[in-house]
Amino acid sequence: MERKAQAESAAVDRDEVLRRAEIDASCRLPVMAFFASSVVWLVVGSLLALVASWKLHSPGFLADFSWLTFGRVRPAHLTVVAYGWASMAGIGALLWLEARLCRAALPLQGLLLGACALWNVAVAGGTIEILAGRGTSVEWLEIPPFWAGLLAVVFLLVTVASMMMFAARRVSHIYVSQWYLFGAVLWFPFLYVMANWLIHMNVVRGVTQAATNWWFAHNVLGLWLTPIGLAAVYYLLPKILGVPIYSYHLSLLGFWTLALFYNWAGTHHLIGGPLPAWLVTVGVVGSVMMLIPVATVAINHHMTTKGHFARLKESPTLRFTVFGAMSYTAVSVQGSLTALRSVNEVVHFTHYTVAHAHLGVYAFYSMAVWAAMYYAIPRLTGREWPSARLIAVHFWCAAVGMALYWIGLTWAGVEQGLQMNDADVAFLDVVRYTVPYLWSRSLAGVLMTAGHLVFAWHLLRVLLPGERLVRGPALFGRRRAAEVAS
Amino acid sequence: MSLTYLAVWALMLVFAASAIYGLVWAIQHGQLRSFRAGARSIFDEEEPVGVPTDALVREAHPPGAGPEAAPEARPRRGAGHAGERGTGGDGWGLTRR
Numbered sequence: 001m002e003r004k005a006q007a008e009s010a011a012v013d014r015d016e017v018l019r020r021a022e023i024d025a026s027c028r029l030p031v032m033a034f035f036a037s038s039v040v041w042l043v044v045g046s047l048l049a050l051v052a053s054w055k056l057h058s059p060g061f062l063a064d065f066s067w068l069t070f071g072r073v074r075p076a077h078l079t080v081v082a083y084g085w086a087s088m089a090g091i092g093a094l095l096w097l098e099a100r101l102c103r104a105a106l107p108l109q110g111l112l113l114g115a116c117a118l119w120n121v122a123v124a125g126g127t128i129e130i131l132a133g134r135g136t137s138v139e140w141l142e143i144p145p146f147w148a149g150l151l152a153v154v155f156l157l158v159t160v161a162s163m164m165m166f167a168a169r170r171v172s173h174i175y176v177s178q179w180y181l182f183g184a185v186l187w188f189p190f191l192y193v194m195a196n197w198l199i200h201m202n203v204v205r206g207v208t209q210a211a212t213n214w215w216f217a218h219n220v221l222g223l224w225l226t227p228i229g230l231a232a233v234y235y236l237l238p239k240i241l242g243v244p245i246y247s248y249h250l251s252l253l254g255f256w257t258l259a260l261f262y263n264w265a266g267t268h269h270l271i272g273g274p275l276p277a278w279l280v281t282v283g284v285v286g287s288v289m290m291l292i293p294v295a296t297v298a299i300n301h302h303m304t305t306k307g308h309f310a311r312l313k314e315s316p317t318l319r320f321t322v323f324g325a326m327s328y329t330a331v332s333v334q335g336s337l338t339a340l341r342s343v344n345e346v347v348h349f350t351h352y353t354v355a356h357a358h359l360g361v362y363a364f365y366s367m368a369v370w371a372a373m374y375y376a377i378p379r380l381t382g383r384e385w386p387s388a389r390l391i392a393v394h395f396w397c398a399a400v401g402m403a404l405y406w407i408g409l410t411w412a413g414v415e416q417g418l419q420m421n422d423a424d425v426a427f428l429d430v431v432r433y434t435v436p437y438l439w440s441r442s443l444a445g446v447l448m449t450a451g452h453l454v455f456a457w458h459l460l461r462v463l464l465p466g467e468r469l470v471r472g473p474a475l476f477g478r479r480r481a482a483e484v485a486s
Numbered sequence: 487m488s489l490t491y492l493a494v495w496a497l498m499l500v501f502a503a504s505a506i507y508g509l510v511w512a513i514q515h516g517q518l519r520s521f522r523a524g525a526r527s528i529f530d531e532e533e534p535v536g537v538p539t540d541a542l543v544r545e546a547h548p549p550g551a552g553p554e555a556a557p558e559a560r561p562r563r564g565a566g567h568a569g570e571r572g573t574g575g576d577g578w579g580l581t582r583r
Contacts, residue, residue: 019533101528173527174517182508190501194494203490238528240540248525252518257504317540375540 019103023227026105027096028380030112035094035373036463037120039456044127046449048077050282053445057438067131075142076130082220083138083151084123086133086361086369088116091158093372094181095229096380098162101178102169108161115154122150138199139208140217145200152196155189176251177231183259184231188224189217207274209269218266221360226262226328229368230297233325237304237370240318241311246303247296254296268339272348287339294332301325316391317375323399324367331359346421351434351441352413355406362448363402369453383462390458397451405444412437428430 041190052073054061062068099106106112125251126143129135135142143151162185165176204212234251234302238244245251264286268280305322312319333355337343374391378384385391412434419425419433512518529535 173524174512175527176525177528186504187501190497194497198494235528236540238525239533240538242534242536242538244525244529244535248521249518252521258507311538315538315540332531418487430492435570 001310001435003393007059007447020100023099023103023105024096024376024379026109029057029125030106030109030116031092031096031376032380032463033113033116034088034095034119036459037116037181038085038088039459041080041088041123042452043456044450045080045085046445046452048080050445050449052077053442056221057435057442066133067205072131072133072135075137075139075267076127078140079130079142080123081361082117083126083143086225086365087121089120089369089373090225090365091119091154093232093369093376094158094184094228095236096159096376097177098165098181101171101175101181102165103171103233104165104168106110106161107168108157108163110159113158115157118150119154120333122147122154125150127252138213140220141195141213143200144220145196148192148196148200152189152193155192158187166181175235176245176248176255177235179252179255180227180231180234183255184227187263188219191219191223196445210273211275211279214269215263215266218269219263221365222258222265225361225365226258229324229328232368232372233301233321233328235323236321236375237301237315239417240315240321240375240399241304241308243304243308246300246306250296251300254293254300257296258293261286261293265290265335265339268344271339271341271344284339284341287338289333292337294329294336297325298329298347301329316385316395317371318368320371320374320396323395323431324364327359327363327367331356331364334359346417348417350413350416350420351409351437352417355409355413358402358409359406359455363406367398370398376457377462381462385457385458385459390454394451394458395453397447397454401444401447401451402466404447405441408440408444409436 012234051062051068052070055063055070055073066072095106095112122143126147129144129147131140134144136144143149162181166182169374194211199209199216234245267275267283268287269283271280271284273280300320305325308318312322338352338356339346374385416430417433419430420427505561517524533539
């Protein structure tokens with residue numbers, strides 16, 4: 001009787017593994033295409049960032065090339081990292097997570113592969129146009145409308161694929177990560193199309209255009225990158241540790257309060273601008289109310305990981321996940337405080353804002369997506385990461401680089417703001433004061449770029465057909481036997 | 487222009503209504519009940535609660551043999567990536583969870 005039960009249990013196990021393997025196999029080509037493309041854009045975006053950063057303290061650097069002037073390189077960097085790196089990596093993670101959460105094979109694989117190619121063409125075309133001086137000058141929407149239209153088509157296709165997986169799901173319960181992914185695939189394409197239409201088709205002009213611009217720009221993080229990042233963390237943390245989320249009802253409360261408050265927050269970017277006071281106040285209130293979902297996420301992530309922090313020493317995925325999760329709390333609390341008028345009057349138009357944006361997109365989102373990639377890619381390709389040391393180098397370059405970046409620019413930004421608000425301080429003196437911190441920014445950029453190059457090289461080693469197939473985990477502090485694939 | 491503003495408002499209403507519909511649907515279909523089961527819904531027989539998945543080494547099992555057929559090969563806590571099965575099926579000779 002016991003043996004029969006064991007045999008049945010074994011059958012269930014095999015069935016689960018087979019299903020999971022089938023699901024991963026269905027994702028392999030499209031998801032890996034998005035992941036690999038994103039890493040190429042990450043490297044390109046990093047190099048553009050370095051050029052832009054260097055020009056801030058050494059204005060003569062590459063000054064003879066019109067297409068590399070700061071006014072073009074900076075929006076090109078933003079476009080490449082937002083739509084090339086962050087969005088492509090996010091779509092890859094989103095599709096894989098959806099397939100696993102729905103326990104359904106990824107549909108439209110051929111179309112999604114084509115969509116990946118189309119997305120690459122659109123980002124490349126848009127970036128070339130920006131560097132050629134034909135950007136739109138609307139922050140976060142610098143890509144000219146034609147290329148933006150191609151991106152919108154891909155957004156819609158991703159939404160359709162997600163809905164098809166949801167319709168074909170083999171689980172009745174919708175896990176919290178799935179809710180966040182719903183938010184990303186249902187809200188953001190709508191926002192993207194609406195913002196492009198309203199701004200580029202001249203539906204809104206003047207002050208209203210600025211309000212629309214920042215409503216959209218803030219929601220790139222709030223309703224696109226944040227849901228994907230949190231979905232990854234809420235899936236990976238329990239799976240890595242083998243423990244359920246500490247408080248599931250808090251996690252759902254967090255999602256629904258994010259849905260309620262986040263999309264109001266954008267107008268805090270226009271504090272002091274010529275907008276109706278109530279419109280700015282709505283943004284401030286929405287930003288402060290975000291403390292509720294942030295608290296739920298922070299409590300959940302900390303209490304779930306509590307008792308397992310020792311695992312950070314050996315698990316690469318956990319290290320990236322926890323860094324990302326902690327950064328989410330930090331950037332969100334900082335964001336709520338920055339939205340207060342009294343704080344904003346000092347730090348607005350300073351380097352502080354740049355540091356804050358990187359804390360969100362890099363320290364939180366990018367770290368969370370790297371965690372998803374470190375977890376998913378061995379399962380998608382059947383190939384382990386060849387070197388734990390390279391993962392460690394990537395992590396520490398990114399973490400130390402980000403810390404240096406944030407500390408330097410935050411400090412410089414506050415001082416810069418206080419000095420700019422002091423009529424007795426000459427503007428040029430304020431600029432001179434920031435120069436050492438701009439050097440620290442470039443140094444941090446070099447560190448982060450080095451980490452990205454290591455990551456790109458490591459991924460290439462996983463993908464190269466002639467590379468040794470390594471069996472066993474890539475873990476910190478452990479030796480692993482490498483096996484050559486037959 | 488008035489038609490444009492009408493379209494904007496209509497789309498905004500659809501946007502808001504979709505979120506409200508989602509919440510109502512979730513309540514009506516019991517998605518906000520049984521939180522304990524919900525939290526455990528990403529675990530299953532093969533990746534149960536209590537067993538880390540990122541850090542598991544599992545020896546390849548011969549075709550037809552489940553993990554329990556080789557209890558000594560049961561994953562230990564605190565080691566590498568997910569299990570491998572020698573039964574292939576993924577074109578790489580490895581099937582990962």
